Amino acid sequence: MFTAQGPTLRELAVQALSSIERGYDLLAPKFDRTPFRTPDRVLDAVTQALRPLGPFSAGLDICCGTGAGVGVLRQLCEERVTGVDFSAGMLAAAAAATPADANGPAVSWVRADARSLPFAPAFDLAVSFGAFGHFLPRERPLLFAEVKGALRPGGVFSFPVLAPPGPRSWLYWALLGFDVTMRVRNAVWRPQFVMYYRTFPLSGVLVDLDRAGFTVELRPLPELGCLADGSPRARLLVARKPEDA
DSSP states (O other): OOSTTSOOHHHHHHHHTSOHHHHHHHHGGGGGGSTTSOOHHHHHHHHHHHGGGOOEEEEEEETOTTTHHHHHHHHHEEEEEEEEESOHHHHHHHHHHSOOOTTSOEEEEEEOOTTSOOOOSOEEEEEOOSOGGGSOGGGHHHHHHHHHHHEEEEEEEEEEEEOOOOTTSHHHHHHHHHHHHHHHHHHHSSSOOOOOSSSOOHHHHHHHHHHHTOEEEEEEOGGGOBOTTSOBSEEEEEEEOOTTO
16 A cells, blocks of 8 residues: 555554554554655754754654654754654664664653653653644643653744645545544444544644643744645644743
8 A cells, every 4th residue: 555565455454443552563664655654844844943943952752653753853952862652563663764873862762652751851852743643632631741741941842733624625525534434433443543633723732732831832834835825834833841840
Protein backbone atom coordinates (compact mmCIF):
# COMPACT_ATOMS: atom_id res chain seq x y z
CA MET A 1 0.00 0.00 0.00
CA PHE A 2 1.23 3.50 -0.98
CA THR A 3 4.64 2.27 -2.23
CA ALA A 4 6.08 -1.08 -3.26
CA GLN A 5 7.95 -1.22 0.06
CA GLY A 6 5.04 -0.04 2.16
CA PRO A 7 2.48 -2.08 4.10
CA THR A 8 -0.03 -4.21 2.23
CA LEU A 9 -3.76 -3.69 2.57
CA ARG A 10 -3.92 -6.85 4.69
CA GLU A 11 -1.18 -5.56 7.01
CA LEU A 12 -3.04 -2.27 7.45
CA ALA A 13 -6.26 -4.14 8.20
CA VAL A 14 -4.55 -6.24 10.89
CA GLN A 15 -3.07 -3.08 12.38
CA ALA A 16 -6.43 -1.31 12.40
CA LEU A 17 -8.05 -4.21 14.25
CA SER A 18 -5.35 -4.22 16.94
CA SER A 19 -4.81 -1.98 19.93
CA ILE A 20 -2.98 1.31 19.27
CA GLU A 21 0.24 -0.01 20.81
CA ARG A 22 0.15 -3.38 19.03
CA GLY A 23 -0.93 -1.75 15.78
CA TYR A 24 2.07 0.56 15.72
CA ASP A 25 4.41 -2.23 16.75
CA LEU A 26 3.25 -4.05 13.61
CA LEU A 27 3.41 -0.98 11.36
CA ALA A 28 6.76 0.34 12.64
CA PRO A 29 9.10 -1.36 10.12
CA LYS A 30 7.21 0.17 7.18
CA PHE A 31 5.81 3.33 8.77
CA ASP A 32 8.19 5.71 7.01
CA ARG A 33 6.98 4.38 3.65
CA THR A 34 3.42 5.53 4.28
CA PRO A 35 1.79 8.98 4.02
CA PHE A 36 1.38 8.92 7.82
CA ARG A 37 4.95 10.09 8.34
CA THR A 38 5.24 13.85 8.71
CA PRO A 39 6.55 15.25 5.40
CA ASP A 40 10.08 16.64 5.36
CA ARG A 41 8.86 20.04 4.18
CA VAL A 42 6.76 20.37 7.35
CA LEU A 43 9.69 19.30 9.51
CA ASP A 44 11.99 21.79 7.76
CA ALA A 45 9.50 24.66 8.12
CA VAL A 46 9.09 23.98 11.84
CA THR A 47 12.86 23.79 12.32
CA GLN A 48 13.37 27.18 10.70
CA ALA A 49 10.55 28.77 12.71
CA LEU A 50 11.86 27.42 16.03
CA ARG A 51 15.51 28.30 15.50
CA PRO A 52 15.16 32.00 16.45
CA LEU A 53 13.49 30.99 19.73
CA GLY A 54 16.61 29.16 20.94
CA PRO A 55 19.20 28.32 21.95
CA PHE A 56 17.84 25.12 23.45
CA SER A 57 19.77 22.69 25.60
CA ALA A 58 17.47 19.64 25.90
CA GLY A 59 14.60 18.61 23.64
CA LEU A 60 11.71 16.15 23.97
CA ASP A 61 9.78 14.60 21.07
CA ILE A 62 6.40 13.48 22.41
CA CYS A 63 4.91 10.43 20.69
CA CYS A 64 8.07 10.33 18.61
CA GLY A 65 7.12 7.37 16.41
CA THR A 66 10.02 6.59 14.10
CA GLY A 67 11.86 9.75 15.13
CA ALA A 68 10.95 12.45 12.60
CA GLY A 69 10.67 15.06 15.36
CA VAL A 70 13.91 13.90 16.93
CA GLY A 71 15.58 14.92 13.68
CA VAL A 72 14.21 18.43 14.18
CA LEU A 73 15.42 18.58 17.77
CA ARG A 74 18.91 17.38 16.87
CA GLN A 75 19.27 20.51 14.75
CA LEU A 76 18.08 22.81 17.53
CA CYS A 77 19.33 21.37 20.83
CA GLU A 78 22.91 21.52 22.03
CA GLU A 79 23.16 18.81 24.69
CA ARG A 80 20.55 16.06 24.54
CA VAL A 81 17.38 14.92 22.79
CA THR A 82 14.84 12.37 24.00
CA GLY A 83 12.15 10.59 22.02
CA VAL A 84 9.24 9.13 23.98
CA ASP A 85 6.60 6.74 22.66
CA PHE A 86 4.59 3.84 24.07
CA SER A 87 5.22 1.58 21.07
CA ALA A 88 8.36 -0.49 21.48
CA GLY A 89 8.31 -1.23 17.75
CA MET A 90 8.31 2.45 16.81
CA LEU A 91 11.13 3.19 19.25
CA ALA A 92 13.20 0.35 17.81
CA ALA A 93 12.65 1.63 14.28
CA ALA A 94 13.54 5.16 15.38
CA ALA A 95 16.74 4.06 17.05
CA ALA A 96 17.78 2.00 14.02
CA ALA A 97 17.14 4.92 11.64
CA THR A 98 18.92 7.60 13.69
CA PRO A 99 22.57 7.94 12.66
CA ALA A 100 25.20 8.48 15.30
CA ASP A 101 26.69 11.98 15.45
CA ALA A 102 29.63 12.48 17.75
CA ASN A 103 29.33 16.25 17.39
CA GLY A 104 25.59 16.44 17.97
CA PRO A 105 23.42 16.13 21.07
CA ALA A 106 23.10 12.80 22.85
CA VAL A 107 19.95 10.92 21.79
CA SER A 108 17.93 8.59 24.03
CA TRP A 109 14.64 6.72 23.65
CA VAL A 110 12.08 6.19 26.41
CA ARG A 111 9.03 3.96 26.33
CA ALA A 112 6.19 5.72 28.16
CA ASP A 113 2.62 6.98 27.78
CA ALA A 114 2.43 10.71 27.03
CA ARG A 115 -0.38 10.94 29.58
CA SER A 116 2.11 9.90 32.29
CA LEU A 117 5.53 11.21 31.36
CA PRO A 118 8.37 9.97 33.60
CA PHE A 119 10.36 13.21 33.50
CA ALA A 120 11.30 15.96 35.89
CA PRO A 121 11.15 19.51 34.47
CA ALA A 122 14.37 19.13 32.50
CA PHE A 123 13.58 20.13 28.88
CA ASP A 124 13.76 23.51 27.13
CA LEU A 125 11.77 22.44 24.08
CA ALA A 126 9.07 19.83 23.48
CA VAL A 127 7.59 19.06 20.06
CA SER A 128 5.07 16.63 18.64
CA PHE A 129 4.09 15.75 15.08
CA GLY A 130 0.95 14.00 13.92
CA ALA A 131 0.08 12.28 17.19
CA PHE A 132 -2.76 14.29 18.68
CA GLY A 133 -5.48 12.26 16.95
CA HIS A 134 -4.66 9.47 19.38
CA PHE A 135 -5.97 11.52 22.32
CA LEU A 136 -9.64 12.07 23.00
CA PRO A 137 -10.67 15.67 23.76
CA ARG A 138 -11.16 14.87 27.44
CA GLU A 139 -7.52 13.70 27.60
CA ARG A 140 -6.00 16.95 26.32
CA PRO A 141 -5.83 18.69 29.73
CA LEU A 142 -3.89 15.77 31.20
CA LEU A 143 -1.61 15.59 28.16
CA PHE A 144 -0.81 19.31 28.32
CA ALA A 145 -0.25 19.17 32.07
CA GLU A 146 2.24 16.33 31.60
CA VAL A 147 4.12 18.27 28.93
CA LYS A 148 4.24 21.34 31.14
CA GLY A 149 5.61 19.23 33.98
CA ALA A 150 8.48 18.04 31.77
CA LEU A 151 9.52 21.58 30.77
CA ARG A 152 11.82 23.90 32.63
CA PRO A 153 10.45 27.36 33.50
CA GLY A 154 10.32 29.32 30.25
CA GLY A 155 10.35 26.11 28.20
CA VAL A 156 8.52 25.85 24.87
CA PHE A 157 5.96 23.31 23.70
CA SER A 158 5.46 23.59 19.94
CA PHE A 159 3.73 21.83 17.07
CA PRO A 160 2.39 22.70 13.60
CA VAL A 161 -1.29 23.41 13.09
CA LEU A 162 -2.81 23.02 9.62
CA ALA A 163 -5.82 25.02 8.47
CA PRO A 164 -8.83 22.67 8.45
CA PRO A 165 -10.20 21.87 4.99
CA GLY A 166 -13.59 23.32 4.11
CA PRO A 167 -16.64 21.26 3.08
CA ARG A 168 -15.95 21.99 -0.60
CA SER A 169 -12.67 20.09 -0.35
CA TRP A 170 -12.42 16.36 -1.01
CA LEU A 171 -10.08 16.16 2.00
CA TYR A 172 -12.86 17.40 4.30
CA TRP A 173 -15.06 14.47 3.32
CA ALA A 174 -12.18 11.99 3.36
CA LEU A 175 -11.29 12.92 6.94
CA LEU A 176 -14.92 12.93 8.00
CA GLY A 177 -15.39 9.48 6.45
CA PHE A 178 -12.30 8.17 8.21
CA ASP A 179 -13.48 9.44 11.59
CA VAL A 180 -16.95 7.98 11.12
CA THR A 181 -15.43 4.64 10.15
CA MET A 182 -13.22 4.65 13.24
CA ARG A 183 -16.14 5.46 15.51
CA VAL A 184 -18.13 2.56 14.08
CA ARG A 185 -15.10 0.28 14.42
CA ASN A 186 -14.60 1.28 18.06
CA ALA A 187 -18.27 0.81 18.83
CA VAL A 188 -18.28 -2.81 17.68
CA TRP A 189 -14.69 -4.01 18.14
CA ARG A 190 -12.26 -4.36 21.03
CA PRO A 191 -9.60 -3.33 21.73
CA GLN A 192 -10.26 0.21 20.61
CA PHE A 193 -7.95 2.03 18.21
CA VAL A 194 -8.18 5.73 18.98
CA MET A 195 -7.21 7.76 15.93
CA TYR A 196 -9.35 10.66 14.74
CA TYR A 197 -8.56 13.62 12.50
CA ARG A 198 -11.28 15.99 13.69
CA THR A 199 -10.95 15.90 17.49
CA PHE A 200 -8.15 18.48 17.84
CA PRO A 201 -9.78 21.82 16.90
CA LEU A 202 -7.59 24.86 17.44
CA SER A 203 -10.23 26.67 19.50
CA GLY A 204 -10.44 23.86 22.04
CA VAL A 205 -6.67 23.35 22.06
CA LEU A 206 -6.07 27.03 22.87
CA VAL A 207 -8.52 26.87 25.77
CA ASP A 208 -6.88 23.77 27.22
CA LEU A 209 -3.36 25.18 26.85
CA ASP A 210 -4.44 28.35 28.62
CA ARG A 211 -5.98 26.38 31.46
CA ALA A 212 -2.78 24.34 31.74
CA GLY A 213 -0.89 27.59 32.36
CA PHE A 214 0.81 28.13 28.99
CA THR A 215 1.05 31.42 27.15
CA VAL A 216 0.41 30.80 23.46
CA GLU A 217 1.22 32.46 20.17
CA LEU A 218 0.71 31.34 16.58
CA ARG A 219 3.38 31.97 13.96
CA PRO A 220 2.77 31.49 10.22
CA LEU A 221 4.75 28.89 8.31
CA PRO A 222 4.95 30.62 4.91
CA GLU A 223 7.04 27.82 3.40
CA LEU A 224 3.90 25.65 3.44
CA GLY A 225 1.87 28.03 1.29
CA CYS A 226 -1.30 30.08 1.61
CA LEU A 227 -5.00 29.54 1.16
CA ALA A 228 -7.08 31.28 -1.49
CA ASP A 229 -7.84 34.14 0.91
CA GLY A 230 -4.14 34.74 1.57
CA SER A 231 -4.11 33.26 5.08
CA PRO A 232 -1.34 30.76 5.88
CA ARG A 233 -2.01 27.11 5.20
CA ALA A 234 -0.12 26.19 8.35
CA ARG A 235 0.95 27.87 11.58
CA LEU A 236 3.35 26.97 14.32
CA LEU A 237 1.79 26.94 17.76
CA VAL A 238 4.29 28.07 20.39
CA ALA A 239 3.16 27.49 23.99
CA ARG A 240 5.54 28.74 26.66
CA LYS A 241 5.69 27.71 30.30
CA PRO A 242 5.93 30.80 32.54
CA GLU A 243 9.37 31.68 33.87
CA ASP A 244 8.05 31.73 37.42
CA ALA A 245 6.30 28.36 37.21
